[in-house]
């Protein structure tokens with residue numbers, strides 16, 4: 001059984017068919033890159049998996065269980081974590097405190113108890129920070145971190161409730177090329193260690209073709225192709241859709 005199975009989901013906004021009859025599967029431990037030009041429907045697809053949007057048609061199954069249209073919090077409790085394009089951390093709190101907040105939330109404690117809960121699962125928070133190579137900066141306020149380091153903290157926070165599936169919508173947006181590859185190599189290692197599935201969107205073709213196990217290509221709301229990075233790179237329709245972009249340049253270089 002697939003960890004995630006998407007069956008013919010569609011979503012329209014007024015007259016715009018943002019996502020149209022899209023189906024794909026993702027296995028535990030697998031990294032699937034969902035790629036496509038701006039406006040292709042990637043974020044809308046993510047939002048239908050995470051519960052921020054309900055599909056007009058189709059089904060979303062998590063390990064065989066129908067989660068279509070459930071609210072985000074319910075889907076999160078079933079083991080679907082996500083990171084956002086804009087890093088969401090509390091700038092005034094330290095790195096470790098941010099992860100402790102995420103652990104509190106995973107334990108369903110109330111945020112307003114924070115002053116009394118500053119010692120909450122400190123060791124677990126530090127262990128999560130170790131996984132993202134941020135333990136040395138545990139005591140620094142997030143406001144002082146480099147952007148790439150904030151993204152690592154955000155990844156540790158997303159891992160706090162031990163998700164089975166992690167959704168990452170443009171996790172490397174705003175990062176330098178070398179940092180992008182490093183963050184996704186780290187994410188890949190963590191996904192494999194935990195047998196966690198990862199669905200991510202990404203514009204850097206170095207990251208997509210270097211890190212993804214499989215690639216799904218969306219164009220104008222429809223799934224154009226899916227397969228191994230090699231198969232996608234060699235697909236004439238995909239090259240046509242990406243004409244003039246890095247995908248084609250990289251191939252002909």
Ligand code: ADP
Nearest residue numbers: 013016018036037038039040041042043044045
């Ligand atoms: P991507 O993430 O691939 O760039 P999106 O899923 O954000 O694409 O958008 C797909 C299409 O749906 C675009 O035409 C976009 O303008 C439209 N769209 C997305 N969200 C909304 C919304 N909340 N209301 C109206 N139109 C939207």
Ligand code: MG
Nearest residue numbers: 042043044169
């Ligand atoms: Mg988007």
